Amino acid sequence: MNTADPFEIFLVCAPGLEPVLLQEVVEQGFTNPVAGAGGITITGGWPDVWRANLNLRGAVRVLARIGAFMAFHLAQLDKRARKFDWGAVLRTDVPVRVQVTCKASKIYHAKAASERIERALTESHGITLSPEAEMVVKVRINDNQVTISLDTTGEALHIRGHKEAVGKAPMRENLAALMLRQCGYTGTEPLVDPMCGSGTFVIEAAEIAAGLQPGRSRSFAFQQLASFDPAIYETLRRTQIKTPHGLRFFGSDRDAGAVRNATKNAERAGVAECTAFACHGAAEVRPPAGPAGLVMVNPPYGGRIGNKKLLYALYGSFGATMLAEFKGWRVGMVTSEPALAKATGLPWKPQGPPIAHGGMKIWLWQTPPLR
16 A cells, blocks of 8 residues: 555444544544444544544544455455555564454455465565464455455553553443543533542543543554654644643542542543542532532442342432432433433433443433532
């Protein structure tokens, strides 16, 4: 491929959240965004790939579609894979691994197709293979069209690089960011999480308010590509932090270990000055002084459920506290159990679409400002 020509870039997200990621992609000014199953397609060049990895809070990973050709049998796949200009993007000193999927094509054996691609890489282009390689060449053979993509991300984007301590059932950062967006959160109001765990919602909210890039603390697979330009990449990285308008972001949890972890995570993320964490139960939470904002909570549910009867009491107590103490505040709550959401007694808006998360379906429940 000519590395100067624009190409398709696919931004992966959790199924069910494509319209929400689309909003973020549009706000970030990417070209020709189109929502599809499992993510958003945009058009751009390598700086757009770098910027997407660095800036997008809601994406899971960024795939660069570097080329495509037709192949109706394995010999044709072998020949065309050998002619493909892998050297424009892959380095001979960086090992890769190949993943192939086949659908509705005359080439239907993914393992045999993978062997042909691997031989083309090693024999014709001198590229090293390794089953542990971070650099992944993804080949999709659909209706006899072979589409070649590179996973430019490496570790999934929810791994921000500055959060080390996590609890038993952590909310992934990219999922948290999209849920905050669904609740209308833009970084201009306070946030309270009374079951904060490792602090994900609180830290994401504070980072949004401070204008911090989610990928600022980590490295990416694209930095090992032949198409990477460190000088241009450095111009995309922001070092200046906005003052979050005097806002504070509050988390609490009855688990003292979780509170310690959340405090350390906020320090590593650079938002310790505008976050505060306390150890107490959800029924003891009270609104901070100042304007109303958003309460965001991810209570126990699904595989985390112990005694279900105790959970109904927990949700009921949480709802009663919200109604009594948080007038004017909006509430966002994540659960896999609609009956538990209803047990809060909160005035939920109509139930939204399910979101795929950890092998189960979850829902984000939202209220208008409480009265």
